[in-house]
Amino acid sequence: MAATLNEIYNARSIALIGASQDPNKAGYQVLKLLLDEGYEGKVYPVHPKEPEILGRKCYPSILDIPDAVDVMVVAVSAKVVINVMKQAEQRGDVKGAVVLSAGFAETGVPELVEAEAELVRIAKRAGIRVFGPNCIGMAYPALKLNTGFAPGIKLIEGSAAYVSQSGAFGGALLMFAGDQPCPQGFAKFGHIGNMCDVSNLELIEAFNNDPSVSVTGAYMEAVKDGRELMRIAAASEKPNLILKVGRSSLGAAAAMSHTGSLAGSDKVYDGAFKQCGIVRMDTVEDMTDGMKAVASLPKPKGNRVCVLTEAGGMGIVSMDTIDKTDLVLASIAGDTLAKLEETLPSMAMICKPDGYIDMTAAVSPEQQAESLRLVLADPGVDAVLLMGLPPIFRDAKDTAERISPVAKEFDKPVAVCFMRGESMAEGRRHFEENGIMTFDTPERAVKALETLYRAAFRNGHPLEDLPPAPRHHLVEKAVAQGRNLLEPEAVSLLADNGIPTVDHAFATSSEEAQDAAERFGGPVVLKVVSPDVIHKSDAGGVKVNIRSRSEMADAYDAMMSEVASRVPGADIHGAMIVPLAEPGTEIIIGMVRDPQFGPTIMFGLGGIFVEVFKDVSFRVAPFNEEVALDMIKETKAFELLGGVRGETARDVGSLVDLLVKVSRMAATQPEISEIDLNPVRIYERGLAVLDARIILSCGN
Template structure:
């Protein structure tokens, strides 16, 4: 159904509460009471065959007995009665939505209850009724005081944040935390999806993305029904408005054995991190971080860049802010101009530390209102500063509220965000409330202020993004390669010569090689390749050759090649008698260049995911890796490389010439294309890949075929 089918629910004018009750201990009573108290703009119709009126409103025996038009029904009856109510709703032909508060369906794990839920879905779909739940508390639209929840503290205070949640209790806590700020933080919409038998969290995300009343989207997710759909949707939305997500839990990559380094390293949480960043979602780690980041994005102007200046009147809190900013590469300390530095020195007491390091200003506790104002104005006026953090714990001789009034005037002169940290406590509460009422976000701690600014900077960098995002790159897969199809039919992995052929056909530079089956052929191949060479066993049963000592390196002449061929084949026949030997691969022994690893694994939620990192046998120890969901652009691949420590080595250190990072990025993007085109491939492991001063060379290729 169109996403616009949710609008009649969020904008409902006439609502029936089925299972209405006079008992304050019942959810239906609390829902009706809250709607009346908060001034719902539409009409409520309580439904209970045993009551004449509830909370001053006439009661109806059934949904069928209500003669007026209905937009939405809120169902609060036992699970066994819900299907009957839905059939009555379907017969009316005017109801557009249902919020099923009732529990006891698929979430119980009982097959009969899951079947009952499915019957409800079928009735609803036939009648084109959208369903929230079951086992949910529904929706809030603060503009019309629509509120189907019974969670405590979920009052309606208009604002511009849109919340969605897979947990009713956690979702209610988000509102309570937001309203418990020094000046209550309002919101526009709120939705809990419950069992997601119909409406799911991705639909809410899309609806908020189109809703002009929602400026910032904040969500709590426990699972993703379709990771690639989430990425395509978020890639589009985050170019227009920020999306903050608190994602908890872990996905299961699969119970089968993992054959590649990539599979070993690709914990599902790392893939979520990569997928979210790739599609513009700002991932947060705690409930508090979700709220204070949403507050910053809701209140403050967005920064034009990532250059941050810290202004503090106390050293300790300032260092905490420095540590937090230093933990994330999305921001950096602002390179304040010398002119600004000199002006700040003149404005502050002699003991102040100005730009040591650059971008950090410790005004000291001697700074009064004027020093705060002058320093802040000079910093915000500097063209090299995009945003600022102001940290203060005003002493008793500097009234906090008076200081707040003075700095608020300065902040409002500029279209640059300022995160104000007046440390949490009763003496600071009035000052913070004044600032937040003026639209200036405040924070309990320096770490909170810094993290909020980091998240704001990430979100702002994505707005009006014109580059290639996930939804722009290679939506349609090409034709699967014949080698992959053939191996899949035979239920085996690709042999290394086949893997080399596959990658070569995709335009990747592979090493010269020969598949030989005798010592004479091995010697002939080595002479053609040129010494030194390497010999590698080729067997469908041997995935990791090093574990079976299935490789002979640095063979410098014909005698070494001949002897090594015999010893290699003989050893494998003894060490792995069940292994079918298809031959021996002869290839050049290469030592120049920087070793890296490139891999791919197929994730249950996101599909093919490409990994890059430091190569060699120690990759699993150091875990210097980054991930991207395929397909992705060359630009995304360059960023992927930049996220690793090995990227510094590739740039050239200690007099070494820089390596061909551009060709490496092409390789990464191309491996993504291979994975998208060939869904039968479950894992790929290219380790090592040598990055040379010109070009890259894949020295070992492993391609695993899945079920």
Template sequence: MQATPQSLERKSPLHDFLAPNSIAIVGASSDPTKRGYKAMVGLIKDGFKGAIYPINPKADMILGARAYPSLEAIPYGVDLALICTPANTVPGLIELCGKKGIKGAVILASGFKEIGGEGVKLEQQVLDAARAGNVRIIGPNTSGMFNLHQKVNLLALANVKPGNIGFISQSGNMLLSLVLEAEHNGHVGFSTYVGPGNQTDIGFNDYLRYLGEEPNTKVATLYVEGFRDGQRFLNVAREVTARKPVVVYKSGSTEQGKKAASSHTGALAGSYGMTVDLLRQVGVSVVQDSDEILPVAEGLGLMQFARGKRIAVISDGGGQATIASDRLSEAGLEIPELSAATQAKLREVLFPQASVVNPVDVAGSTDANPALLADCMAIAAGDPNIDAVFLVGMFGGYSIRFAEDLLGGEMRGAEAMIELAKHTEKPLVVYSLYAPVKPPALRRLHEEGVPVYPSIEHAVRALAALGERGIYLAGLDAQATGPAIEEDAEMQAMFGRAQNEGRDLFEYEAKSLLRTHGVDVAPEAIVSNPAELGEVAARMGDRPLVMKVVSKDILHKSDAGGVKLNLQGEAALREAFDQIMTSCRAYDPNADIRGVLVTPMARKGTEIIIGVVRDPIFGPVLMFGLGGIFVEILEDVAFRSIPVSREDARSMIDQIKGRKILEGVRGEPPVDKEALVDLLLKVSGIVSAYPQLSELDLNPVIAYPDGYAVVDARIITNRSVASN
């Protein structure tokens, strides 16, 4: 079992009020239907040891606590205010919080920016008051918060077990779902919960930093509809994931989901695929299905990581071993061959008919002695080719299915598994079909932190997350970004000219930028006078040439007849020049045509696309994929936040589904992946060096066994950023 990670150095101001010693309930009530009543009940029932100050001008006492007519009437200091009153009262109350020196406020009311119009103005008033008074606010439009280890339960939820999972969720119903699931599971518990609501002040990055530092939290878990500042979140996540696991479920994976998220919280939901890639880049475990959140969080919280993805499967049933093998393979996990020594040890304890290859099928060997399963797990855990052990079958149910006197053997097996978990760094994961009935042996495993899942799929997802995290941690030393690129004065001037003319870079200018910073770009010539074509033809040699129109007004050159291919010799160039000019002037009589670009045609190879966009949420993002149908229809692309490391660049190439094409198919040689890695690093560096670059599109780039060719390059300028 892995050691508990140390908490991060305390940097977050949220500790001051998410673990409060005194709480004011503004809108406290004796009416059981009101949130001000339920919050009081939650604090009292859970045994909150701090001071509770109900605020209600019409009451002297509420639930045995002295009530005050207003915040300013409280004669003592207050750490946190829970505001249960309507939206229109909130700006004034936040102003009073500031005057009182209250550090944080939880605003339950809705009716702010999520409804638009006047709600937007009202929310701005709340934020202005908070900043003026140095008050941090949770919400508005929040479900509330709890800190179970501090006995702070402002949601008044019953039967919520304290534990090591911190949860931040933009949906209160998602919290209820996980709480009920945890109650049924009987083992998983929570540390802190916050509903961020509209994130008017405190965003996901702030909450994540807090959970990363909070000592009772071993895994930070988030349900996200939209990030307010994705770039800052990635920076914080990179820090936190180096110390403890972070699990994210990102909703809005469809257009319909994005619309629902926007109407619910007013959040801007970005591209789902891009968001997932960027989160994984910084070590976040992303779950695809909502019912995976708790199983994955539990596995990571208990075991932290596995050193790799090599799994030993121990099974007492062939069918479930097959299912487990299918799910493991689909999840990208490996089922390697066990060493000869491991197989020999297994043969010593199992019946002759047992299969000791991986997966191991005990074939009835454990029917009379279920404790033998623990011996098999220990043997497998000792194999150097194995990173985690997965027990699949009916452990815990032998005494139910066969004979009651097998209970002792199952309990001995459970104790042996617990001891093994304490002395091995390799995670032990159990799937039992008897998990729903909670027999004694499985309850014992739960009590000692050995995860037991009622679903093969959930167990596999936890194993995958453990392996992914282990590989990420092992590669942290290789995460240094590529060397910085120094901006070039001539290139800065080029950007300035384009910005002054209100245009994007011409293709030849984009290629000049690439060439200046070490990208391999073919020679080219800009021709405005056909008399120059003879000299160009002689300089380019015998290679077939391509000619393209140069015009800021003609973006789709082929549609305008502005591209000619396979040109050789001066005569062919002159004829092509005339045809391009005639076609383009007919296409747009007012187009500003600067001439034509002449460059050698690229030889055949594998088309890829490299792009950059400055995303409004995450900042500059790099994209890589195969060209043609793969990007247009299949959307088989990978994203990474800029700047990228060499490992990031390699992982982009390996991530796409069409990577086998790059590795060579049907007798074709593999492409030069390291050349593509270098190209991605250079593009990342260029984008970092030139903020005037808004978007970049290299499409296509032709990949070869010995390099690449940038066939077309387009760079869109950011007119709002001045050149130096």
């Protein structure tokens, strides 16, 4: 049976395969770090010729070590690694392997890809869990354990855990955490390299379930199973902060679809993260400051922030930044306002605007402390941003000593921005030693508070596990013929899934089209039905406002001639006739199957504007009404649906229901690879799907 990750992190003995006397080699640096940091377990250097290294006895091979070996760190060339794995299998007691060696599947060379596969086969037989290859492995301050060689990592115990797909970047995150006025510690760190065995998802889940961890941060380049990531995050009681990099499109194959062309994997990641409660970080600074805030500050009870500043410029910068976040300025109570006016210098700008207090440079440390006490005691304040640049005649540490006790009186977060500089260092250190986090700039302080708020109020929605539905007879027919659904078939499939559609008729001749127009009795729309005509309007395949048999006869002949001219050789099955819809707000709903997240639903403004504004949101199917409403609110379309400039509000409830039904249809019918409902027209009551295109996996 394979060991657990907890057993590996708690390793009491490590064999370093490839230990070296050469300071320029990883085998020397890892050994030196283990010894210098005071690793609490036993270390066994392994080298075929050296009798000892750094004062430690060397063993010719791992087979020669007489005592138990929990973990081996492998720092030899790739071609030797397989033999080392076989020796570990022969021993039978090795629980984990950290393979620092590069030169495996990451090269793309077939024989090296196969070598990594062989490594995995041996590990599975032996029950050995593998970090890497091509990694720096793990760090665990509680045991003074560090299997890597990244510079500047301080093994200080804390409650933040880090997962990284990049060794250098992961090491940098730990270095940034340590490079604070009061170095920030961490609970555990893991770098998984090629992820041949231990994955970023497994580490995130393990850290989420670790009682010593309060927040997990991850640097992520890609994820093999996006739905599994969502499951892990939604189930976690602890926040996950992820810096996801790499922004690319879904690929040329999806470009024919409105949804596919607008998706881009980054937009899908964005929607999926919001859906499952992951707090997405945009920059290294965001990650560093966010982890610092979440691991160290009290949870806010809301997003209402009071700005206390002694420098007007810093205050203005903070206000500009707050305006771009989920935070809002707090509303200060009348009695608090009166007490602030009594406390602060007469030139102070108090609550202009509400929640913003420029104490001015004339403020004393005592007045700052009392002002902080007053706003923290105000029930309308959830957090305070305290900013200052104490002048040369005031000591920053003395100011911090007077303010810190006040901040600790209340269970509310206080973020301090004393601008970076030697004169501020002692003051900032005092703040942080007393649990009050400081930040280099107003922007970073504001964003840290926003991250703290988002982490506290994340709302993770687990994906419902729906079984596949029986294949619809229309899908069965299309699959058998190796084609996509025709629009009349797509409309019928939607209707059978409870989705509102407009009445329609299908005609294979001008006469049938004229009969349909007469039967509907009012203005109608004529649309070509062809699997080869993707965007009908561009090909002349749509005629509107047809009012009589004679108009239909002319329109039918003209449309067929125009389509044949613009799309030579198109397989035209006939035409679809629908009543002309009443005016309404047009939106688009689409679906693509993302390689990582599976069926993914898009929502945004429809009609001709979707490609222009690209104001769309994504969520992973299936989802409930709350998620559907979130994705609507995320777009500008929500404002239009609410009614602007005298327009009546639209039926958002029916739109929510439509999104949920489309998501369930996509999740339960795997043959559907794309859906494009554009436009969908929303009314004061109800809605209508005016155009529907459904692509099947067999018809691409």
